[in-house]
Structures are given as C-alpha cells and as structure tokens.
Amino acid sequence: MTHPPRVSRALAPLGTTIFTEMTALAARHGAVNLAQGFPDFDGPELAKDAAIGAIRAGxxxxxxxxxxxxxxxxxxxxxxxxxxxxxxxxxxxxxxxxxxxxxxxxxxxxxxxxxxxxxxxxxxxxxxxxxxxxxxxxxxxxxxxxxxxxxxxxxxxxxxxxxxxxxxxxxxxxxxxxxxxxxxxxxxxxxxxxxxxxxxxxxxxxxxxxxxxxxxxxxxxxxxxxxxxxxxxxxxxxxxxxxxxxxxxxxxxxxxxxxxxxxxxxxxxxxxxxxxxxxxxxxxxxxxxxxGVETIARTRDLFRANRDRLSEALASLGFGVFRSDGAYFVMADHTGVSGRLGLPPGDRAMAAWLIEHAKVAVIPPGAFYRDPGDGSALVRLAYCKRTETIDEAIRRLRAALAG
CATH class of the missing domain: 3.40.640.10 (Type I PLP-dependent aspartate aminotransferase-like (Major domain))
Known part of the structure; x- marks a missing residue:
C-alpha cells in the first residue's frame, strides 16, 4: 500500500525548493546550470590542507x-x-x-x-x-x-x-x-x-x-x-x-x-x-x-567580468537586464523574448524553454515571492562560474535565440 507524503501544515504549501527542482532539470537535459548559485570550480587549497591536517591530527x-x-x-x-x-x-x-x-x-x-x-x-x-x-x-x-x-x-x-x-x-x-x-x-x-x-x-x-x-x-x-x-x-x-x-x-x-x-x-x-x-x-x-584575502579579490574580479559579459549578451538577445551591483545573480525581464517565441506567460514557461531548447538552466523567481505572479516576468541567472561556463551558456543562448 502506498502512503501519501506526510508534511506539516506549515511546510506543505512551500513544496520542494526551487533550487532542487531546477538543478535536477538541468542534469536531465544536459544544461549549463546558471540556476543554482554555486561555483563550478574548487575552493582554496589552503582551506583543504588545513581541514585534512585537522583530520590527521585527530x-x-x-x-x-x-x-x-x-x-x-x-x-x-x-x-x-x-x-x-x-x-x-x-x-x-x-x-x-x-x-x-x-x-x-x-x-x-x-x-x-x-x-x-x-x-x-x-x-x-x-x-x-x-x-x-x-x-x-x-x-x-x-x-x-x-x-x-x-x-x-x-x-x-x-x-x-x-x-x-x-x-x-x-x-x-x-x-x-x-x-x-x-x-x-x-x-x-x-x-x-x-x-x-x-x-x-x-x-x-x-x-x-x-x-x-x-x-x-x-x-x-x-x-x-x-x-x-x-x-x-x-x-x-x-x-x-x-x-x-x-x-x-x-x-x-x-x-x-x-x-x-x-x-x-x-x-x-x-x-x-x-x-x-x-x-x-x-x-x-x-x-x-x-x-585567504587574495581568494576574495580573484573571485570578485572573475564574477565582475562574468556579470558584464552575461548581462551584455542577454541585452543583445532582447532581455531587459537589471543592474547587478552585488552577490552573483542577474535578474532579467523575459517578456520580450517569451512573447517573440509565443510562449505562455510566466517565468516557469520561459525557464522550461531555456532548459529544453537552449540547454541553459535559470531560476524562475516566482518562488521568491508570496504571490508567484509577482515574479512572472523575470528570470534569474547565476554568474558564479568559470569563464568557460559563462561563455558556453552565452553561445547556447545565442544559438537558440539569435535571429
């Protein structure tokens, strides 16, 4: 006998976190993951060496x-x-x-x-x-x-x-x-x-x-x-x-x-x-x-360059790009693009199309609003990646959307 999932009344309306959902879709479609905010490169050797030393020291x-x-x-x-x-x-x-x-x-x-x-x-x-x-x-x-x-x-x-x-x-x-x-x-x-x-x-x-x-x-x-x-x-x-x-x-x-x-x-x-x-x-x-102060400086320089390149590419493809002064995300209005493609309105429809057709995963930010409709015109992209990853995402977006 199969039993339905049991979740408290407080948490049941929230469902599965959007990060889990979109990262799973990215893996299924072989998409470049600009959805979840994690780097695709390793952390400092200094930290790893000290942790290993602590393990060996008991x-x-x-x-x-x-x-x-x-x-x-x-x-x-x-x-x-x-x-x-x-x-x-x-x-x-x-x-x-x-x-x-x-x-x-x-x-x-x-x-x-x-x-x-x-x-x-x-x-x-x-x-x-x-x-x-x-x-x-x-x-x-x-x-x-x-x-x-x-x-x-x-x-x-x-x-x-x-x-x-x-x-x-x-x-x-x-x-x-x-x-x-x-x-x-x-x-x-x-x-x-x-x-x-x-x-x-x-x-x-x-x-x-x-x-x-x-x-x-x-x-x-x-x-x-x-x-x-x-x-x-x-x-x-x-x-x-x-x-x-x-x-x-x-x-x-x-x-x-x-x-x-x-x-x-x-x-x-x-x-x-x-x-x-x-x-x-x-x-x-x-x-x-x-x-590890130099790690922070290198990371900031990388992410600034990624932000500039990704924002410029999105704008050239018809997205309305918002200014990103900090963190490592850029928000973009997709309505011009989704309208041109004839998609149903909403951030989830745009995110699904980008994963399936451009092989680039983004976050539909309606999940960050009490009323998901308030974020329906937007998508969020993470630029905390290697230069090569951002370049590949841009290449895929242009191949799917240019012209």
Missing part, C-alpha cells in the same frame, strides 16, 4: 557548541577589521552549519509564534520556510524595478519608504539580505540609515544576511554593515558564510555575530538544530579566513 569529535575557538577568533578579527567594531569571539560569535542554519537559529531563537517578521520581497526561499516553522507573521516589503533613468541605463530595485514604515510598526524583527539575492541590489547607506532609524524607533531586532558581503562591484555602491550604524550593534545579528566568500558551499559553514544578549537566543536554537558544525572543516575555515 580533530574528529564534536566541536564546542558555539564553534571552535580558532574559528570564532578568526571570524571576530576579520569582521572587526572591516566594521571597526570590537567583537568578543567567545560570547558574540556562533558558528553554524551554513548561513541557512544561522537564519533559522536567529528566527527560532528570538521570535515567538505570532511575532511580526519584516522581509524584503523577493527573498531567498528559506526565509519564508523558517518563518512558517516558527509561526512568525511575515510582513513583506516589495523591491520593485526603479523607474527608467536619464540617460537610459540598467535599472536596479528600490522599496517604498511608506510600505516599510507600515510593515515595521508592531513587528519584532526585520530580516534583511544585502547584497541581495535574487536582485543583486546593494542597499545604500541612506536606505540602511532609514531601516536603522525605524528599528530604533520601534525596538526591532535586525537580522542581516551578509553572505555576499565581499561580492560588490561598483565602488560607488559599497557594502555597508547595518550593525555599524549608530545604535544598531546592540540590536543586530550579522550573518556570514564561508561558502559564498571562499567558494566552499558544500562545507556548510556560517556564523552569527552580535551582542551576547542576542547570541543567547541564537545558541538556544542552534544547540537543538545541529549542536555543532563539522570539526575539521572549522579548522579549514579558520585558516582561509585568516590567510
């Missing part, structure tokens, strides 16, 4: 729940150097199994069922899942395309101040991602200043997902940590990731930085989610954070 048992002292100290030193704020590695850094766990531990450890949680939409799909697991009430603020500029140029995404003010009133937490997935937006100092003032006014905790902190491409739009603004350290958790900064996504190492009053909540959830993260990998992470 570091094979549970790590300290908050992270091995070596890694907590490396994270604290690196972030303090950038932010200009002191961080105590023992009480203000918590190592987690990827930033996704840091997000979950922050929400589950600090919010009660029914608490208001402000998010900017579109959002990384795990945000909504974590909110559902914790019973938080999501209050979404939309990131919408900016109006056309003069002179014409690629547009970014912006939010409405009034919408944010309404959402944050009565909320307990705001969950912010900058640089932003999927739009590539880097929140400006002015935008962060507004968010900070509203957090202070309404006594709101800020959880800032900064996994792409090192991946910004325009000196005029630098990454700014919300925790560095006046009055924000004491109410902010800053989340980071080894995988995004050092091309080690499979290691699943993240962290949360913040005052002891907030890390207490993170640790209360973390101890029951995973308790500890793989010990030898933490040794590898500490080594590359301490000594």
């Amino acid at each position: 570091h094979s048992q549970y790590a300290r729940m908050a992270g091995i002292p070596l890694l907590c100290a490396a994270v604290a030193r690196a972030w303090s150097a950038r932010a200009g704020l002191p961080v105590d590695p023992d009480s203000e850094v918590t190592v987690t199994s990827g930033c996704t766990e840091a997000i979950a531990a922050s929400v589950l450890g600090l919010l009660d069922p029914g608490d208001g949680l402000v998010m900017f939409e579109p959002f990384y799909d795990s945000y909504r899942a974590v909110a559902a697991m914790g019973g938080a009430m999501v209050r979404a603020v939309s990131l919408r395309p900016e109006p056309p500029a003069t002179p014409p140029g690629p547009r970014g995404f912006a939010f409405d101040e009034g919408e944010l003010r309404r959402a944050i009133r009565g909320s307990r937490m705001i969950l912010l991602n900058t640089p932003h997935n999927p739009t590539g937006k880097v929140f400006s100092r002015e935008e962060l200043g507004l968010i900070a003032s509203l957090c202070r006014e309404h006594d709101v905790i800020a959880v800032v997902d900064e996994v792409y902190e090192h991946l910004t491409y325009d000196p005029a739009r630098p990454h700014v940590s919300l925790a560095t603004l006046p009055g924000m350290w004491e109410r902010t958790l800053t989340l980071g990731s080894l995988g995004k900064s050092y091309n080690l996504t499979g290691w699943k190492i993240g962290w949360a930085i913040g005052p002891a009053s907030l890390t207490a909540g993170v640790r209360s959830a973390h101890q029951y989610l995973t308790f500890a993260t793989a010990t030898p990998l933490q040794h590898g992470a500490a080594a590359v954070i301490e000594h």
Whole structure:
C-alpha cells in the first residue's frame, strides 16, 4: 500500500525548493546550470590542507557548541577589521552549519509564534520556510524595478519608504539580505540609515544576511554593515558564510555575530538544530579566513567580468537586464523574448524553454515571492562560474535565440 507524503501544515504549501527542482532539470537535459548559485570550480587549497591536517591530527569529535575557538577568533578579527567594531569571539560569535542554519537559529531563537517578521520581497526561499516553522507573521516589503533613468541605463530595485514604515510598526524583527539575492541590489547607506532609524524607533531586532558581503562591484555602491550604524550593534545579528566568500558551499559553514544578549537566543536554537558544525572543516575555515584575502579579490574580479559579459549578451538577445551591483545573480525581464517565441506567460514557461531548447538552466523567481505572479516576468541567472561556463551558456543562448 502506498502512503501519501506526510508534511506539516506549515511546510506543505512551500513544496520542494526551487533550487532542487531546477538543478535536477538541468542534469536531465544536459544544461549549463546558471540556476543554482554555486561555483563550478574548487575552493582554496589552503582551506583543504588545513581541514585534512585537522583530520590527521585527530580533530574528529564534536566541536564546542558555539564553534571552535580558532574559528570564532578568526571570524571576530576579520569582521572587526572591516566594521571597526570590537567583537568578543567567545560570547558574540556562533558558528553554524551554513548561513541557512544561522537564519533559522536567529528566527527560532528570538521570535515567538505570532511575532511580526519584516522581509524584503523577493527573498531567498528559506526565509519564508523558517518563518512558517516558527509561526512568525511575515510582513513583506516589495523591491520593485526603479523607474527608467536619464540617460537610459540598467535599472536596479528600490522599496517604498511608506510600505516599510507600515510593515515595521508592531513587528519584532526585520530580516534583511544585502547584497541581495535574487536582485543583486546593494542597499545604500541612506536606505540602511532609514531601516536603522525605524528599528530604533520601534525596538526591532535586525537580522542581516551578509553572505555576499565581499561580492560588490561598483565602488560607488559599497557594502555597508547595518550593525555599524549608530545604535544598531546592540540590536543586530550579522550573518556570514564561508561558502559564498571562499567558494566552499558544500562545507556548510556560517556564523552569527552580535551582542551576547542576542547570541543567547541564537545558541538556544542552534544547540537543538545541529549542536555543532563539522570539526575539521572549522579548522579549514579558520585558516582561509585568516590567510585567504587574495581568494576574495580573484573571485570578485572573475564574477565582475562574468556579470558584464552575461548581462551584455542577454541585452543583445532582447532581455531587459537589471543592474547587478552585488552577490552573483542577474535578474532579467523575459517578456520580450517569451512573447517573440509565443510562449505562455510566466517565468516557469520561459525557464522550461531555456532548459529544453537552449540547454541553459535559470531560476524562475516566482518562488521568491508570496504571490508567484509577482515574479512572472523575470528570470534569474547565476554568474558564479568559470569563464568557460559563462561563455558556453552565452553561445547556447545565442544559438537558440539569435535571429
């Protein structure tokens, strides 16, 4: 007898993550995978050598729940150097199994069922899942395309101040991602200043997902940590990731930085989610954070060149390309292309056609909206790949769409 899948009422409406779905389709069709955001090249030898050394040295048992002292100290030193704020590695850094766990531990450890949680939409799909697991009430603020500029140029995404003010009133937490997935937006100092003032006014905790902190491409739009603004350290958790900064996504190492009053909540959830993260990998992470600065610079240069080439190619094929100032994604309006092809409306129809006919996998970003129709005109492409991979994707797109 076959039994139907049993899933909780909170998670059943969310289904399978779009990344799993599109990566499986990419493999089935032999497509170049510009859907899921992982590099197709290896991480630094420095990290691997240190992890191997830790295994050989017998570091094979549970790590300290908050992270091995070596890694907590490396994270604290690196972030303090950038932010200009002191961080105590023992009480203000918590190592987690990827930033996704840091997000979950922050929400589950600090919010009660029914608490208001402000998010900017579109959002990384795990945000909504974590909110559902914790019973938080999501209050979404939309990131919408900016109006056309003069002179014409690629547009970014912006939010409405009034919408944010309404959402944050009565909320307990705001969950912010900058640089932003999927739009590539880097929140400006002015935008962060507004968010900070509203957090202070309404006594709101800020959880800032900064996994792409090192991946910004325009000196005029630098990454700014919300925790560095006046009055924000004491109410902010800053989340980071080894995988995004050092091309080690499979290691699943993240962290949360913040005052002891907030890390207490993170640790209360973390101890029951995973308790500890793989010990030898933490040794590898500490080594590359301490000594791998050149890796970040090389990666940034590669991704900037990939972004420029891919954006130019998409625009030449009729896509409306949005500006990507950070992270490693570009959003594009496909309606001109899908209309020319006679496709049914929607992001999924365009994504399916690209996989089947161009052999290039993209993400239909409706999955990042509460109402999938809000993302129906868009597709998201990841450019965190080798030069050869981006060139092959462009070649396939041109072969399928040019003329």
